[in-house]
Amino acid sequence: MTSIINVSNLSKTYEGGFQALKSVNLEIKDGEIFALLGPNGAGKTTLISIICGLVNASEGSVTVGGFDIIRDYRQTRALIGLVPQELTTEAFETVRQNVSFTRGLFGKPKNPDLIEKILRDLSLWDKKDERIMNLSGGMKRRLLIAKALSHEPQILFLDEPTAGVDVELRKDMWNVVRDLQTSGVTIILTTHYIEEAEEMADRVGIITGGEIVLVEGKEALMNKLGSKQLTLDLLTPLEKIPESLIAHDLRLDNGGTNLVYTYDSKSDRTGITSLLNDLSANGVKFTDLKTNQSSLEDIFVDLVKQSS
Amino acid sequence: MNLRAIKAIYLFEMSRTMRTLAQSLISPVVSTILYFVVFGSAIGSRIQEIDGVGYGTFIVPGLIMLTVLTQSMSNASFGIYFPRFIGTIYEVLSAPISHLEVIVGYVGAAATKSTILGLIILITAGFFVDLQIAHPFYMFLFLILTSVTFSLFGFIIGIWADNFEKLQIIPLLVITPLTFLGGSFYSVSMLPPFWQTVTLFNPILYLVSGFRWSFFENADVSVGVSLSMIALFLMICVLIVWWIFKTGYRLKD
């Protein structure tokens, strides 16, 4: 896949002297869903704001679709739709007016049919003539998405799209996002919810303290850093782990009915065979077994610990 | 040139104006009528003609200027301050639109509104006094130039202000006094020589004087000087706005 956004050596120091981004390098591939994952204050919004033209960078450069965001701002901005983190909306305009306004602002000719389709997809069509101030928070979020989509962008930025959003809207939103990806739109979302990245993204970038500490395909990331757990349901509960098994990384769970073994799924020798041998040699019998992988959450916590 | 974006901003601003049309019209029209009742009829009948023009008639250009100045500033400053305040400015900043286009949209709309207001006051005045306009073309030229210049000035204030008080303070503390002291309600020649000289440093004198000349063909300073002064002020505003966008002052972090 070719890249659609290239961020190189991007730094940002705010007026007060706070450095929000530290020489960030990042490549976004055409057509992917990329999740920028990081805790509050990591610099996610700052990074997006620079790419979209809301904040001036202190150092470094960004190209979008091969164009420089400063010199060729018309080309780059026309490619981008932005859904901001905050619910910033007008008050007195009606929904449809306001979405058409954005389309005009981006220099596109009127297209009522398209606006209708976008509003329908986002379950906003019923509210098309409603004043924005009468909308609920969830509907305002939808409106912001509709506005970002109104000029048919090739790239969509969603800055913490599900913060304070109900389950219904979340589902709607992910459907819209998947449809968009199918039609070739590149999507970059920021979040500090790991499940969100895990559920949606093709690739994940982890940012903390203004630095991107890791960029990986989601699967690869989980394989690379993921330890796995093997859980055995014991036939007869154990009170403590037998002396002869102490060499294995074991713990008892569920009041002694489960034996949990943690291992590195990437390593050549997982130790499972020798564990199973030792278990039968010690007469420990089990009725069932299952494995599960640690979530991005665990990985993330590990990473943040490492870098701090 | 992103003409559609200019149109979008212009229409957005005009529809905001239309929503508040009553309040933006009523107050200047009512105060104009009050001026006529108080100054034109009650006091004005005791004041002798100035340069052969009855006092009620003489104050019309000044009154119009007073409204055009204050309305241009308040409308344009609010027009850009409000999106900054509520955050919707992000949309304009992220759009493929040049600084010039943003300004033409916002300032154009504000200037349109105050030009219309100026004309409405002119018509209102026509009910109270006999008016002839000696040079309609120059009358329009002064009206539009003033609207544009002070809308630009208002735009600058709207970007500079970071609270509502700052938004109001310049029109209130600077412009209104300067307008009153700039010969809106008297001829500068009526002042003692010292104050005549002081008045020459008041930029608004030149606007009122030139505008009045387009009605009655008499002026405190020559028309050429008036036009040059407006042009100069316009240029200064353009330069400041250009600098604002270039540096992102108060617009971008």
Ligand SMILES: Nc1ncnc2c1ncn2[C@@H]1O[C@H](COP(=O)(O)OP(=O)(O)O)[C@@H](O)[C@H]1O
């Ligand atoms: N306008 C600003 N001025 C000064 N500091 C800022 C400004 N905006 C953000 N910051 C700081 O920069 C850091 C990164 O902020 P942000 O990019 O919003 O993080 P995130 O979106 O990951 O939560 C934070 O510590 C924040 O306080």
Ligand SMILES: [Mg+2]
């Ligand atoms: Mg943020």
